[in-house]
Amino acid sequence: MKHRILALAIAACCATLALPARADDATLKAEMDALRAEVAALKAEVEQMRAASAAPVATSKPAPAVNAEPVPALAATTAPAGGGVDSGYALGANTTLWGYGQLDYNRPTARPADARADLTRAVLGFNHVFDESTRVYGELEWEHAIASADDAGESEVEQLYIEHALAPNYGVRAGLMLVPIGLLNEHHEPTQFYGVERNFVEQAIIPSTWREGGVAGYGNTDSGFQWDIGLVTSPDLGKWDPTSPDGRESPLGAIHQELQLSKAHDLSLWARLNWLGVPGLNVGGAVFAGKIGQDTSKQFEGDANFPADNARLLLGETHVRWQSGPWDLTALYTRGTISDTQDLNLGFLGQPTPVPKAFWGGYAQAAWKALAWNQSSLVPFLRFEAFNTGAAYATQPQGFGTPALPTQRVWTAGVNYYLNPNVVFKFDYQDFRYDDELLNYGNRFDLGIGFQF
Amino acid sequence: MQVRWLLPAGIGATLVVQVAHAAQYMSVEQAQRAAFAQATQFAPVAVAIDAAAFGVQPGWKPLVWRALKDGETIGWFFEDAVIGKSELITYALALDAAGKVTSVEILDYRESHGGEVRLAAWRNQFKDKTPADAVALDRDIRNISGATLSCRHLTQGVHRLLQLYAHVLAAKP
Numbered sequence: 024m025k026h027r028i029l030a031l032a033i034a035a036c037c038a039t040l041a042l043p044a045r046a047d048d049a050t051l052k053a054e055m056d057a058l059r060a061e062v063a064a065l066k067a068e069v070e071q072m073r074a075a076s077a078a079p080v081a082t083s084k085p086a087p088a089v090n091a092e093p094v095p096a097l098a099a100t101t102a103p104a105g106g107g108v109d110s111g112y113a114l115g116a117n118t119t120l121w122g123y124g125q126l127d128y129n130r131p132t133a134r135p136a137d138a139r140a141d142l143t144r145a146v147l148g149f150n151h152v153f154d155e156s157t158r159v160y161g162e163l164e165w166e167h168a169i170a171s172a173d174d175a176g177e178s179e180v181e182q183l184y185i186e187h188a189l190a191p192n193y194g195v196r197a198g199l200m201l202v203p204i205g206l207l208n209e210h211h212e213p214t215q216f217y218g219v220e221r222n223f224v225e226q227a228i229i230p231s232t233w234r235e236g237g238v239a240g241y242g243n244t245d246s247g248f249q250w251d252i253g254l255v256t257s258p259d260l261g262k263w264d265p266t267s268p269d270g271r272e273s274p275l276g277a278i279h280q281e282l283q284l285s286k287a288h289d290l291s292l293w294a295r296l297n298w299l300g301v302p303g304l305n306v307g308g309a310v311f312a313g314k315i316g317q318d319t320s321k322q323f324e325g326d327a328n329f330p331a332d333n334a335r336l337l338l339g340e341t342h343v344r345w346q347s348g349p350w351d352l353t354a355l356y357t358r359g360t361i362s363d364t365q366d367l368n369l370g371f372l373g374q375p376t377p378v379p380k381a382f383w384g385g386y387a388q389a390a391w392k393a394l395a396w397n398q399s400s401l402v403p404f405l406r407f408e409a410f411n412t413g414a415a416y417a418t419q420p421q422g423f424g425t426p427a428l429p430t431q432r433v434w435t436a437g438v439n440y441y442l443n444p445n446v447v448f449k450f451d452y453q454d455f456r457y458d459d460e461l462l463n464y465g466n467r468f469d470l471g472i473g474f475q476f
Numbered sequence: 477m478q479v480r481w482l483l484p485a486g487i488g489a490t491l492v493v494q495v496a497h498a499a500q501y502m503s504v505e506q507a508q509r510a511a512f513a514q515a516t517q518f519a520p521v522a523v524a525i526d527a528a529a530f531g532v533q534p535g536w537k538p539l540v541w542r543a544l545k546d547g548e549t550i551g552w553f554f555e556d557a558v559i560g561k562s563e564l565i566t567y568a569l570a571l572d573a574a575g576k577v578t579s580v581e582i583l584d585y586r587e588s589h590g591g592e593v594r595l596a597a598w599r600n601q602f603k604d605k606t607p608a609d610a611v612a613l614d615r616d617i618r619n620i621s622g623a624t625l626s627c628r629h630l631t632q633g634v635h636r637l638l639q640l641y642a643h644v645l646a647a648k649p
Contacts, residue, residue: 111562119562150562150587158587186588191501194588210622241588247595249622302598303618346619392614444628 111476117152123475125213127220131467133458142168144213146181156188159198179281181232193242196253199282200239203251203295204309204340205229206355213473217351217390217404218435219449220469224384224410228357229340230276236285239293247300249307256280257291257313260334260361265374268461271412271428274382275338275359278315289314291336308341315361330366331378337362349392351402358383365417368425377425380417384410390439398443406435431464432456447473504539504568507581508553511570512543518553519544523644530636538637540645549573552645558633560626561589567630569602569637575646577605580634590626598627602634607642611635 111119123146130138148162162181170176184198201209207216207225211232216222225231237255244250258278263270269277280286291313298306315336318329338359345352360381368377390404413428437451449471458465502510508518518541527534538556542549554569566584571577580599585591592598601617610616613624613631620627 111559121562152563152586155586188588191585192591192594206621210624215624243592243595245596247597249592297622299592299595299620300597302601302620305621344621346614346621348615395615 114149119150120147121149121476122147123212123214124473126472128470129219129463129467130469131463131465133465134460137463148182156194157185159183159185181234192244193240195238195240197238199234199236200253200255202229202233202235202255202293202309202311203241203253204233204293204311204338205231205357206305206342206344206353207231208233212475213449213471214441214445214447214475217388217402217439217449218406218437218451218453218469219471220453222386222388222406222435223408223431223433224355224357224386226276227273227410227412228275228359228382228384229338230273230279233275233279234281235279235291235293236282236287237290243299247298249295249297249299251293251295251309253293255291255293256282256285256287257289257315257317258336259286259317260315260331260367260378261286261317261329263367263376263378265371265376265378268376270376270378272462274361274379274412275336286317288317291315303346305342305344308339310340311338312336316363330370331363334361334363334367336360349395351388351390351392351404353388354386356383356385363417365419368417369419369423372423377413377416379413379415379428381415382410382412383414384408398441400441402439402441404435404437404439406433408433408435429457431459433464437469445475447471449473501584502568502581504555504583507555507568507570507583508541508543510581511553511568511579512545512551515543515545515550517544518542521552521645521648523640525640525644529643530639532636536636538640540640543570551578552641554637554640555583556633556637558629560585560587560591560593560629563587565593565626565630567633569634571638571641575606575638575641577602577634577638579603580630590620590623592620592623593626593630595620605634605638607638607646609638611638 111121114120123144125143126141127143128138128140144164144166146162146164148160150158150160152158161183164179164181165176166179167174167176170178180199182199182201184196184200186194186196188194203209205225207221208229208231211221221231235255235257237253239251239253239255241251242249258275259280260278262278262280264277267277291311293309293311295309296307298304313336314334316329316332316334318332336359338357340355340357342353342355358381361378364378364380371377386406386408388404388406390402392400392402394401409430409432411428411430413425414430415427416425418424433456434454435451437449440448442448449469451469452467453469454466455464508515521540521542523540525532525536527536530536538554541553543551543553551573552571552575555566556569557564557566559565563586564584565582568581568583569577570579580602582594582599585594598620602611605611605616611631611634613619613628617627617631
């Protein structure tokens with residue numbers, strides 16, 4: 024219809040041009056100007072109608088209409104780049120590339136010779152949209168700069184899964200996924216946490232970045248609940264090495280399989296429920312539970328081969344986070360148990376690292392955005408953590424038992440300086456109750472650089 | 477735990493649910509109606525934007541309508557898109573005739589990450605904001621933990637549209 028109006032306007036304009044020559048020149052000019060303006064306005068309207076009827080996608084929007092009224096310069100605009108140039112990079116219409124990086128420097132005050140500078144993580148991620156409701160997410164990571172047979176680095180696939188939305192607010196996923204537990208595991212980019220290193224609780228007890236392969240459902244409700252449920256691969260207790268300190272550093276970190284030819288006889292379930300119904304509040308919890316014995320020989324030969332065939336893992340977690348104005352306050356508690364470890368540990372007698380029956384950790388953290396200017400901000404924070412990776416061991420015959428480990432306590436005080444929300448420089452000091460050279464625990468200064476895009 | 481039956485059961489349930497649901501989003505017309513029930517007309521408004529002045533990419537061109545009731549302006553309606561975590565969020569902003577926010581609606585959220593910005597409780601924070609307000613995350617708009625990028629980008633988007641209103645539309649007759 025607008026096209027017809029446009030045509031009429033142009034016809035009217037032509038008719039005006041064909042007016043008898045005796046018309047007054049000045050009047051004619053004024054009329055023509057008025058008509059020109061009208062045509063321009065109609066043209067702009069038609070263009071907008073077209074844009075509105077087309078899929079309203081910012082990247083494919085036409086150039087601004089050519090008409091009057093340029094926007095006056097804003098005296099003090101704080102608006103950053105529009106269209107989200109700071110988040111991901113479009114590789115064509117359906118594929119986005121994203122990434123993050125973390126570089127750290129740690130200097131133990133008592134052992135300055137152990138000071139280390141490390142390119143902790145370089146990560147490239149992508150997502151590709153197959154159609155309106157189906158996409159694939161992938162995250163590829165290099166740790167410690169160089170990965171080869173002779174180097175300490177690792178090259179890993181952290182996530183790789185298909186997601187299919189069944190409705191705008193729920194759907195299913197299948198593939199290698201991050202376990203939805205705690206606050207850090209799924210959101211582990213260095214701009215998202217305070218301090219150079221990730222908190223110890225979500226490394227030692229929840230082995231971030233923890234992922235398993237399987238199928239999962241996700242969703243959220245209008246009342247603010249966010250839920251997840253999954254059926255996934257389990258850790259493999261058969262990987263436990265009683266001669267290594269790995270199991271003391273992180274019991275689950277020592278036995279998770281990361282979908283690397285994972286033994287998949289035993290599967291686990293995860294479930295998470297968060298409530299986000301009040302802006303700024305995140306309160307919820309998660310459970311990961313399943314058998315971790317993995318030994319298929321049981322079906323044929325009884326329990327002879329692996330003494331912890333029936334071992335079960337149960338890990339629970341609960342948290343509350345409150346972000347309001349400059350404040351960001353967090354508390355998290357998590358506790359795990361592994362059953363049926365008695366016989367297994369008996370075989371490990373004399374070795375330094377038996378399998379714990381219980382392990383737990385918790386932290387409380389307060390961060391305060393002290394200064395904010397333009398895109399930058401300065402956020403000091405304080406965190407207290409207590410955790411124990413060997414809080415209890417299965418009972419053994421008199422004289423063979425393993426005493427519980429002492430509970431480690433760490434205070435961390437530091438500051439995140441955000442150059443912009445996606446680039447952060449960090450400094451902190453960590454005070455440990457117990458030194459442990461093997462696990463690299465000891466009072467230290469840390470410096471860090473992090474970014475994400 | 478005997479979980480073997482869960483896998484086929486889950487797949488079966490998925491197929492059933494999939495048949496039952498198609499993605500439903502709010503259309504622009506629905507959002508306009510919801511924002512201005514009493515409006516008799518939505519007149520498209522052409523705006524030329526000096527991208528540099530707004531600190532935005534060239535080509536940023538939100539769609540703007542003037543909500544009219546019997547020829548009288550009763551408010552403004554915007555449709556725009558920002559990047560969420562890595563894909564576009566299409567949203568609508570409604571202002572009353574004085575430039576005060578009456579509603580923010582999500583028209584289309586494509587990815588699941590950060591989809592919590594759809595929560596009404598979060599969007600209601602924008603209500604009654606004016607161009608004079610900060611409209612900035614962690615200042616007068618609270619974050620959703622785990623959906624920070626979407627919250628930040630949407631907040632920036634609303635801030636931009638409020639400034640567009642203040643510097644361009646408010647002066648229009």
